[in-house]
Amino acid sequence: MTMRIADKLTGRFRYLTDEAPADALTGLVLRAPHAHARILLLDTSAAEAMPGVHAVVTIADAPEGFRYGLRHKDQPPLSDGVVRYRGEAVAAVAAESMEIARAALEAIEVDYAVLPTVSDPVRALEEGAPGLHEGGNLCAAMSYAQGDVEAALGRSAHVVELKLQTPRQMHAALELEGGVAISDGDSLTLLAPAHDPHNVRNVISALTGLDESRCHVVGSPIGGSYGGKEDLHVQPVLALLAVKAKRPVRLVLTRPEAVMVGMKRHPFTIRLRAGCDEAGRLTGLDFSAIADTGAYASHGPEVLDTGMECAPGAYGWQAVRLDGKLAYTNNGIAGAFRGFGAVQTQCALELAIDALAEKAGHDPVAFRRLNLAGASDPGPMGQAMVAMPELDPLARSLGELPEAPENASDPDRYLTGEGVALIRKGEGFGGGGPNGARGSLSLGADGRVVLESSLTEMGQGLMAAAQAALISTLDVARDDVNLRIGETGVRDSGPTSASRGTQIAVRLVRKAAGPFRAALCAAAASRFGGAPEDYDLGPGGLYRKSERRNRPDIAFADLAGKETIRIEIEVPAIETHLAGQSVHTLFTACAARASVSVDRWTGRITCTGLDILPECGPRLVPAAFEGQMAGGAAQALGFCLTEDLPAVDGAFQAQNLDGYFIPTIADMPPVRVHALDDLGADDPVGLRGAGEIGLNAAAPAIANAVRDALGVAPERLPVDPLWVLDVLERKA
Amino acid sequence: MKIHFTLNGQPVELEAEPFARLAPILADVLGIASVRTPCGIGRCGACMVLLDGRPVNACLVVAGKVEGAEILTAEGVADAAKPVIDALERHGAVQCGYCAPGLLVSLAAAHRGTGDMKAEDVEGLLTGNLCRCSGYAGLRKAIADVFA
Numbered sequence: 001m002t003m004r005i006a007d008k009l010t011g012r013f014r015y016l017t018d019e020a021p022a023d024a025l026t027g028l029v030l031r032a033p034h035a036h037a038r039i040l041l042l043d044t045s046a047a048e049a050m051p052g053v054h055a056v057v058t059i060a061d062a063p064e065g066f067r068y069g070l071r072h073k074d075q076p077p078l079s080d081g082v083v084r085y086r087g088e089a090v091a092a093v094a095a096e097s098m099e100i101a102r103a104a105l106e107a108i109e110v111d112y113a114v115l116p117t118v119s120d121p122v123r124a125l126e127e128g129a130p131g132l133h134e135g136g137n138l139c140a141a142m143s144y145a146q147g148d149v150e151a152a153l154g155r156s157a158h159v160v161e162l163k164l165q166t167p168r169q170m171h172a173a174l175e176l177e178g179g180v181a182i183s184d185g186d187s188l189t190l191l192a193p194a195h196d197p198h199n200v201r202n203v204i205s206a207l208t209g210l211d212e213s214r215c216h217v218v219g220s221p222i223g224g225s226y227g228g229k230e231d232l233h234v235q236p237v238l239a240l241l242a243v244k245a246k247r248p249v250r251l252v253l254t255r256p257e258a259v260m261v262g263m264k265r266h267p268f269t270i271r272l273r274a275g276c277d278e279a280g281r282l283t284g285l286d287f288s289a290i291a292d293t294g295a296y297a298s299h300g301p302e303v304l305d306t307g308m309e310c311a312p313g314a315y316g317w318q319a320v321r322l323d324g325k326l327a328y329t330n331n332g333i334a335g336a337f338r339g340f341g342a343v344q345t346q347c348a349l350e351l352a353i354d355a356l357a358e359k360a361g362h363d364p365v366a367f368r369r370l371n372l373a374g375a376s377d378p379g380p381m382g383q384a385m386v387a388m389p390e391l392d393p394l395a396r397s398l399g400e401l402p403e404a405p406e407n408a409s410d411p412d413r414y415l416t417g418e419g420v421a422l423i424r425k426g427e428g429f430g431g432g433g434p435n436g437a438r439g440s441l442s443l444g445a446d447g448r449v450v451l452e453s454s455l456t457e458m459g460q461g462l463m464a465a466a467q468a469a470l471i472s473t474l475d476v477a478r479d480d481v482n483l484r485i486g487e488t489g490v491r492d493s494g495p496t497s498a499s500r501g502t503q504i505a506v507r508l509v510r511k512a513a514g515p516f517r518a519a520l521c522a523a524a525a526s527r528f529g530g531a532p533e534d535y536d537l538g539p540g541g542l543y544r545k546s547e548r549r550n551r552p553d554i555a556f557a558d559l560a561g562k563e564t565i566r567i568e569i570e571v572p573a574i575e576t577h578l579a580g581q582s583v584h585t586l587f588t589a590c591a592a593r594a595s596v597s598v599d600r601w602t603g604r605i606t607c608t609g610l611d612i613l614p615e616c617g618p619r620l621v622p623a624a625f626e627g628q629m630a631g632g633a634a635q636a637l638g639f640c641l642t643e644d645l646p647a648v649d650g651a652f653q654a655q656n657l658d659g660y661f662i663p664t665i666a667d668m669p670p671v672r673v674h675a676l677d678d679l680g681a682d683d684p685v686g687l688r689g690a691g692e693i694g695l696n697a698a699a700p701a702i703a704n705a706v707r708d709a710l711g712v713a714p715e716r717l718p719v720d721p722l723w724v725l726d727v728l729e730r731k732a
Numbered sequence: 733m734k735i736h737f738t739l740n741g742q743p744v745e746l747e748a749e750p751f752a753r754l755a756p757i758l759a760d761v762l763g764i765a766s767v768r769t770p771c772g773i774g775r776c777g778a779c780m781v782l783l784d785g786r787p788v789n790a791c792l793v794v795a796g797k798v799e800g801a802e803i804l805t806a807e808g809v810a811d812a813a814k815p816v817i818d819a820l821e822r823h824g825a826v827q828c829g830y831c832a833p834g835l836l837v838s839l840a841a842a843h844r845g846t847g848d849m850k851a852e853d854v855e856g857l858l859t860g861n862l863c864r865c866s867g868y869a870g871l872r873k874a875i876a877d878v879f880a
Binding site for chain 1 (some may be wrong): 773778827858
């Protein structure tokens with residue numbers, strides 16, 4: 001499997017949702033038109049009797065009580081008799097054509113008793129609110145306290161109070177959720193974009209009753225995800241249809257369907273109080289948040305934990321109180337999204353930090369430097385940390401950035417502002433999540449070195465990074481290496497998420513390299529004479545150390561096929577536990593500076609410049625690394641300035657990309673990346689993932705730039721131009 | 733109705749409803765792999781093709797309007813747009829790649845339209861091509877390389 005940009009440009013590169021076997025049936029889903037309802041009657045008999053319809057499935061086709069999910073297994077594959085969000089699958093059909101499938105959906109009879117919609121996550125948790133699930137609407141909660149916050153705030157010279165409402169951001173990957181399932185009734189092959197093929201197989205096996213050994217799941221490559229395809233999307237329904245029809249089934253959502261039922265970023269409702277003393281040293285932080293997970297938990301509990309863990313930021317506090325709640329509502333489903341709960345809390349905290357810096361009369365960078373947590377300090381929730389690079393060099397670099405280019409716009413019409421942010425975020429999973437990984441390195445029959453791993457490629461450059469790691473670690477040529485990734489036919493490497501993909505790929509390669517090199521040299525010695533130590537690897541094959549040829553003495557192809565050379569590798573989890581809290585021990589730091597201009601006539605805000613300072617260690621593929629920073633910055637810009645999918649009575653207020661505004665090239669300022677490549681020689685991992693951290697830093701920097709321009713912290717993101725006009729009017 | 737057009741230089745004749753959309757005709761009937769339909773409303777630009785030299789969203793064009801037209805897809809512009817492809821490759825401008833064929837078609841139109849198009853104007857043309865991965869940073873560098 002190779003990947004060239006030219007192939008992507010010219011249509012030669014194939015995505016899983018492009019797969020369309022000639023005999024594939026068309027899958028379609030009947031979706032509930034209500035956000036909250038009880039199903040009184042569901043009759044599929046007319047649809048089943050239609051010629052050309054090969055399968056109709058409902059919850060009756062799943063094992064009794066079957067639910068899936070991560071920490072909370074609360075999600076049925078189709079409505080379990082209660083509809084909990086608008087668009088929830090009620091039934092699905094597989095038919096010989098789209099026309100027949102549509103007619104079959106119309107022939108399904110459903111009667112609903114509409115229930116009151118739970119649309120406000122705060123009210124959802126109040127006494128007497130209609131419950132979505134047994135046990136009420138509190139899906140998860142976390143709290144943490146260290147020191148006496150009230151006392152710390154009480155003796156503070158300056159205290160700020162702040163509210164922030166963050167948006168329901170949509171991933172809006174251009175590739176829609178979908179896939180193909182192929183089954184003869186006794187086995188199943190599922191081709192659908194996924195971050196964790198083994199987890200998909202686990203769920204599908206339990207759902208269909210087919211043994212895992214009879215299920216094969218391919219999840220890579222992905223045409224964009226950002227977390228949106230991390231949880232299962234069409235796979236459960238698709239698997240049920242194919243097993244029942246005993247035919248291949250293709251099911252790909254339309255954009256309006258994907259907008260309605262796809263994962264979203266959790267909206268957070270945040271309130272905080274933070275203080276500092278006369279000298280500008282931070283005192284107490286009281287931070288509470290309610291996050292809206294919609295109808296099912298998905299990654300919500302993990303998102304809440306990560307968000308709350310990042311709420312104290314990169315700073316040392318005398319006392320901290322954190323209180324986070326995750327509410328069920330009828331507003332679709334929220335799940336994993338790059339930045340993962342943290343970007344929400346980081347925006348709120350960094351706005352408070354700038355407000356305190358102003359009150360204390362400090363420059364924002366100097367104020368941060370005064371308050372940064374030390375490298376050997378415990379983590380934000382008191383946890384022991386694996387490795388935390390010093391934060392001060394990062395803050396110093398932020399302060400030493402060259403002046404942002406002068407904004408040339410008309411000062412009578414445009415206000416300008418500049419903001420900074422400095423954040424840290426855990427990498428991988430907290431609290432003993434699946435941080436380890438398995439893989440293998442072998443010599444393929446074609447004479448190429450093959451890394452096998454279930455990590456997936458979604459455009460983040462996993463393949464390029466893995467190839468670069470193989471080439472540099474084994475000293476071989478590009479044509480010598482090959483990858484087999486993203487499927488259950490190889491060993492389980494865990495989810496490709498939480499910025500861990502590159503780190504895991506590199507650790508697998510490094511761990512395998514020694515034994516693999518030794519095995520090849522031993523094979524060469526036994527077949528061609530000499531001792532193993534007489535040989536070394538190089539481009540194209542093995543070289544006798546005594547002879548300095550420019551071509552290999554033994555080509556890889558000469559060894560291939562005759563010997564089985566295969567090294568199975570496992571990298572252990574990096575984890576600690578803290579009294580039941582889900583905490584990270586491995587952190588990444590990043591800073592950013594943003595400039596904005598505010599149009600006094602329209603209230604519209606434009607981001608005019610962004611600097612991002614990721615501290616991720618050596619960059620394997622610099623262009624891909626910069627691409628991750630710029631791509632994250634674009635999503636941060638959308639989060640702060642243009643993107644929201646409000647729900648009214650459980651119905652989202654846009655159906656497509658004409659009513660939901662992701663940044664175009666014209667919206668994006670130049671993004672300058674200033675990477676800090678040195679994590680220090682004693683860093684036990686040696687590098688950090690680049691997938692999320694740029695987004696996490698850029699968003700609070702933009703929010704602070706808006707605050708700087710207007711003199712008022714935004715209380716809602718994205719910033720509404722009407723609110724801006726209101727602020728300007730009040731100031732005038 | 734019967735319609736005729738040339739597709740990447742080859743004559744095509746097929747039966748289609750006059751209001752059938754061009755994108756699914758190209759993708760599903762004629763097997764053009766580069767044409768995909770992520771939005772279907774002409775917003776994202778992923779289905780962009782050249783219709784008589786002009787970039788259009790194939791999801792908005794109806795079959796009745798392409799009689800006698802010359803249609804080029806990403807496959808058909810690739811050779812002439814080699815400098816554009818090389819520049820995008822050089823700057824790692826493409827991530828997941830789902831938007832890439834539409835992007836190539838838009839850039840090819842700019843590239844073969846007027847040789848002296850300014851980079852700034854090319855950027856303006858590309859507001860109809862949404863990319864969710866890249867933040868357009870590598871794309872900007874590639875444009876600066878190819879255009880004045």
